[in-house]
Amino acid sequence: MSKLLFTGSEWDFQMLQNVFAAIEDVGLNDLKLDVYPNQIEIISSEQMLDAYSAHGMPLMYQHWSFGKIFAREEAMYSKGWQALAYEIVINSNPCISYLMEENTMTMQALVMAHACFGHNHFFKNNYLFRQWTNAEAILDYLAFSKKYIAACEEKYGAEQVEAIIDSAHAIMEQGVFRYRRPPRPSKVQMEEKLKKRRAYEEQSFNDLWRTLPGTARDMSADMALVDEDDAVGLHAQMNLPEENLIYFLEKHSPVLKSWQREVLRIVRNVAQYFYPQMQTKVMNEGCATFVHHYIMNALYDRGQISEGSILEFLHSHSSVVMQPGFDDGRYYGINPYALGFAMMSDIKRISEVPTEEDREWFPEFAGKGDWRDVLKHAWANYRDESFIQQYLSPKVMRDLKLFAVRDSTEDPVYTVAAIHNDAGYRKLRTSLARLYDLSTHQPDVQVVGANLAGDRTLTLRHHRHRGVPLANATKDAVLKHIKLLWGYNVVLEEAKED
Amino acid sequence: MTNFIDRRLNPKGKSLANRQRFIRRARAEIKEAVQKTLKDRTVSDFAKNQRVSIPTKSTKEPRFRHDPSAGGDHERVLPGNKDFIEGDQIKKPRSGEAGGRGKDASSAGDGEDDFSFTLSQDEILDLFFEDLELPNLVKTTLKEIKTFTWRRAGLTTSGSPNQINLVRTMRNSFGRRLAMRRPKVEDIEALKQELAACMAADPRDEARIKVLAEEIEALEHRRKWVPFLDPVDVRFNSFQQQPIPTSRAVMFCLMDVSGSMGEREKDLAKRFFMLLHLFLKRRYERLDIVFIRHTHDAQEVDEHTFFYSRQSGGTIVSTALEEMKKIVHERYATGEWNIYAAQASDGYTQTGDASHCVDLLNEQLMPICQYYAYIEILDEREMEVFSSEESGAELWRAYRSVAKGWKNFATKRIAKPQDIFPVFRELFAKDGAEAKS
Numbered sequence: 016m017s018k019l020l021f022t023g024s025e026w027d028f029q030m031l032q033n034v035f036a037a038i039e040d041v042g043l044n045d046l047k048l049d050v051y052p053n054q055i056e057i058i059s060s061e062q063m064l065d066a067y068s069a070h071g072m073p074l075m076y077q078h079w080s081f082g083k084i085f086a087r088e089e090a091m092y093s094k095g096w097q098a099l100a101y102e103i104v105i106n107s108n109p110c111i112s113y114l115m116e117e118n119t120m121t122m123q124a125l126v127m128a129h130a131c132f133g134h135n136h137f138f139k140n141n142y143l144f145r146q147w148t149n150a151e152a153i154l155d156y157l158a159f160s161k162k163y164i165a166a167c168e169e170k171y172g173a174e175q176v177e178a179i180i181d182s183a184h185a186i187m188e189q190g191v192f193r194y195r196r197p198p199r200p201s202k203v204q205m206e207e208k209l210k211k212r213r214a215y216e217e218q219s220f221n222d223l224w225r226t227l228p229g230t231a232r233d234m235s236a237d238m239a240l241v242d243e244d245d246a247v248g249l250h251a252q253m254n255l256p257e258e259n260l261i262y263f264l265e266k267h268s269p270v271l272k273s274w275q276r277e278v279l280r281i282v283r284n285v286a287q288y289f290y291p292q293m294q295t296k297v298m299n300e301g302c303a304t305f306v307h308h309y310i311m312n313a314l315y316d317r318g319q320i321s322e323g324s325i326l327e328f329l330h331s332h333s334s335v336v337m338q339p340g341f342d343d344g345r346y347y348g349i350n351p352y353a354l355g356f357a358m359m360s361d362i363k364r365i366s367e368v369p370t371e372e373d374r375e376w377f378p379e380f381a382g383k384g385d386w387r388d389v390l391k392h393a394w395a396n397y398r399d400e401s402f403i404q405q406y407l408s409p410k411v412m413r414d415l416k417l418f419a420v421r422d423s424t425e426d427p428v429y430t431v432a433a434i435h436n437d438a439g440y441r442k443l444r445t446s447l448a449r450l451y452d453l454s455t456h457q458p459d460v461q462v463v464g465a466n467l468a469g470d471r472t473l474t475l476r477h478h479r480h481r482g483v484p485l486a487n488a489t490k491d492a493v494l495k496h497i498k499l500l501w502g503y504n505v506v507l508e509e510a511k512e513d
Numbered sequence: 514m515t516n517f518i519d520r521r522l523n524p525k526g527k528s529l530a531n532r533q534r535f536i537r538r539a540r541a542e543i544k545e546a547v548q549k550t551l552k553d554r555t556v557s558d559f560a561k562n563q564r565v566s567i568p569t570k571s572t573k574e575p576r577f578r579h580d581p582s583a584g585g586d587h588e589r590v591l592p593g594n595k596d597f598i599e600g601d602q603i604k605k606p607r608s609g610e611a612g613g614r615g616k617d618a619s620s621a622g623d624g625e626d627d628f629s630f631t632l633s634q635d636e637i638l639d640l641f642f643e644d645l646e647l648p649n650l651v652k653t654t655l656k657e658i659k660t661f662t663w664r665r666a667g668l669t670t671s672g673s674p675n676q677i678n679l680v681r682t683m684r685n686s687f688g689r690r691l692a693m694r695r696p697k698v699e700d701i702e703a704l705k706q707e708l709a710a711c712m713a714a715d716p717r718d719e720a721r722i723k724v725l726a727e728e729i730e731a732l733e734h735r736r737k738w739v740p741f742l743d744p745v746d747v748r749f750n751s752f753q754q755q756p757i758p759t760s761r762a763v764m765f766c767l768m769d770v771s772g773s774m775g776e777r778e779k780d781l782a783k784r785f786f787m788l789l790h791l792f793l794k795r796r797y798e799r800l801d802i803v804f805i806r807h808t809h810d811a812q813e814v815d816e817h818t819f820f821y822s823r824q825s826g827g828t829i830v831s832t833a834l835e836e837m838k839k840i841v842h843e844r845y846a847t848g849e850w851n852i853y854a855a856q857a858s859d860g861y862t863q864t865g866d867a868s869h870c871v872d873l874l875n876e877q878l879m880p881i882c883q884y885y886a887y888i889e890i891l892d893e894r895e896m897e898v899f900s901s902e903e904s905g906a907e908l909w910r911a912y913r914s915v916a917k918g919w920k921n922f923a924t925k926r927i928a929k930p931q932d933i934f935p936v937f938r939e940l941f942a943k944d945g946a947e948a949k950s
Contacts, residue, residue, distance in 0.1 A: 061525040
C-alpha cells in the first residue's frame, strides 16, 4: 500500500490534517522542536492583502498609513509586479498561521513546516521573544488597543487621534527599549487601570477648576502641575538620558491629555512587540527555512510525499534561498533566507563532518555529532548580530563570495576592505555582524535634557555611528512631530562619535 | 489536534476603512491627479477604475534617517565577489548609489517618487462629483423612464376570459368536487344499468326498483348542486405594469469648434459631456455617442478629432442640427432609441441662423428628443455682462424661446465647472417631485 499522503496539487481539509500530523511527527519526534499549539487559518488572496497592510496582524487599530500600504500592495499585486507571500505567521499563543487557498498541496505542506514548526519554535524559544514580547497577551492587547482608539476617535474626533498617531509613528523606531526590559502589557491590567483613572476623573471633577486662570491644562494628566522648586526632583524622576522617546513623552510631556498618553503607549507597545522580529530576520527565516527543508526531505525519505511534489518543493525552496550577486539586476541586499539557511546547514555539516578549518574555527561543536542541540542552542540564545559574529563560517563566506566595501564620504573611491580569504574572514564577519545590529542603522536619538524650570525646551541628542549624520530631509519633519507631542520647543544636537 | 479554520468566507475588505482614511488624507492631491487625467480620458471611459499617481507630500511619514552621503564612513558587505581583492578601489558613481537599502527606503515612505495606486470607479466619481458641487441626492437618483412592460403578478379571481389559468382553475375545481363528494358519472351509470337489469329480470320487484330510482335521482340532484366548474374555482393570470428603462440610447454631442472656442471652453464642454454621459450610462444598457462638430458646416467625427483638432471657418449652428437630424433618420429609429442631445457653443452664430435653429428644434428635433441641453460657455467677464437670463446674443435669445415651449429643453450659461451641474438640475428636480407623490 502506498504511504503517500497526497498526490496531485489539490488539497482538502482532511489532507491538510493528515499532512500536518506527518509534519508534526518529524518536527516533534525527530527535530524535537518545542512549539506553541498551532492554529491554522485558510484565507483568500484578498484577505492576505488585508493582512499585509496591518503588519500582518489580524487586529490593528485604524490609521490611514495602513490604507496607504494597502493601496500600494493592491496596485502591485493587481498589476502582477509582485506575488503575495505564501503565509503569514503571528507570534502569539496559540501560534496563528495563515495559509493561502491558492497554494498547492505541496506548498501547503511546505508552509506548515515553515511557519507552524520553524517560526513557531523560534518564537517560543528565542530569548528576545521570551523577554520582550508576550505571546499570550498580544491578541488581547491589540483588540483592546483597537477598541480604545476607536473609542477615542468617537470621543475626541478622528483628526485629533490621527494627529497623535502620526506623531507617534514618526518616532516609532526610537520608541523601543533596547537595553531595559519593558513592562508587559496585559489587557486586564490596562483596563482596570483605565477604569480607575476614569472613575477618579469623574469623582474629582470640579468645574471650578476650569475657571481659575492658567489651568487650562488637563488636570488628570500623570504629570500634575509642579512648583518650579520641584523641577529638580522631577528632572531626577525623568531618569535621563532616555532612549525611548515615546515612553519619555508619554510619561513626561506637559501638554498631553491622558487619552493621548494612552495612544502613545499603544504605539510604543506595538513597536516593542515587533522589535525582536526586526533583530532576528536572518535567524528567524533561517530557522524556518532549515526546518521546512529538513521536514520535507524527511517526508520524502519516508515515502510520504511523491517525487513530483519533492521536485515542486525544491524548485520553490531554491528560489526562496537564492542569493543574486551584487552586480545582478535582481540584487536587493543580502537575502535573509539565503544567509540564514546557509549558516544553519553549515552548522549541521560542521557538527557531523567537520574539516580541519572547522575544528579550528568552531572547536566547541565541530564533530560533536548532535547538530540538533547545537542549532537549538543557537536559535534560543542569539540574535542576528551575535549569531553571525559567532557562527558565520569561512565556508559560507566563500560560498556566498562575500566582500566588504568601505565608503568614506571624503574618499572619491570605495575601498574593498576585506574579501573571503584567510586575511579577511574575521574582518568580514565582524562587518557583516555589525550591519545586522539595529542600533547601528536605526538612528540613535535620545532625550538628554528638559529645561523644566525655564522655557521647557526639550533637548535630544543624536549619537552618530561612524560619523554618519541624520538626513536633513526628514529631520525637521520628525522634529515637528516631537514638538507637537512635547508642546514646547525641541532642539536636536548631533553628538560626535564617543 | 490542530485547529484548521476556514476563513475564506469571512468578510473581505477589512482594510477598506483604512483606505478611505488614506484617500481622505491625500484628497487634495488625488483630486488634482484625477482632474489631470480627465483631459486624457475619453468621455465614455473616464469613470472606470484608474491608476493615479500622487506626489507623496501629504502622505509622507517622516522618520529619522541616516544620510551616509553627508558624512562619516560606513561599510557594506556584498555577495557575489568575482575578482576583487583587498585594497581594490572602485570609483564612486556620481549620484549616490542606493546600495542594498533601496527597499527599506521606499517602504518607509520617504522616497521622493510619486505614490501610485488604483482608484475605484466609485472613488473617482466621488471626486468628480465633488468638483461639480452636486447635491448628494442626485448622486444616486436616476430619472424614471416612462416605458412599461407587463410582468406576471400571480393570480386573481377576476379578469378577462382569455387570461384564465386552466391548471389552477381545474385544480380548484377538482379539490372542491372531491370535498363536496360530487357523484361520478360512472357511479350513476352503474346504478342505471343495475336498475335496467333489475327491471328486465324481475319487473315486479318494485321495492328494489324504487330504491334504485331514488338513489339515481338523489345522485343526479347532487351533481347539479355540485357543479363541475363553479365560479369560485376560476383563476386568472394577473399582470402588472412595470416601468423599465429602455435599453438603448444615443447621445449627441454638438460643439462649435471654430476659432473662438479655446482650450478652456473645450475643457468645460468636455466635462459637461462627461457628466451627461455618466447619467445616461447608469440607465441604459447600450449607449452610443455621436460627436458632431461644426463651423460653417457640420460633420460627424471621432472623439479625438472632436476635442482636439481645430478647424477654421464661420459659425453656422443650424448645420449641426441638420446633421443630427440626418443621423437620427439614418441610424436611430426613434421608437427604439432614446435620444439625448447636448450642445456646447460660445453663443455666436451667423446673423439670421438663430431663427432657422429655432424652427429646426421646434419642429424636427424636440419632438424626438428625450432631453436637449444647451450650454453657452462664456468667460467670467461676459458672465457679468449677461447676468440676466433675458439678455444675451441672438442664439441665446432664440434658444430661450425654445426652452419656453419644451420642458425637456435646458439652457445654461457657464463659465466655471461649478456651473455645469445646474443644467441637469431641472431634470432631477422633476424626478424628486414624482418620487414624493
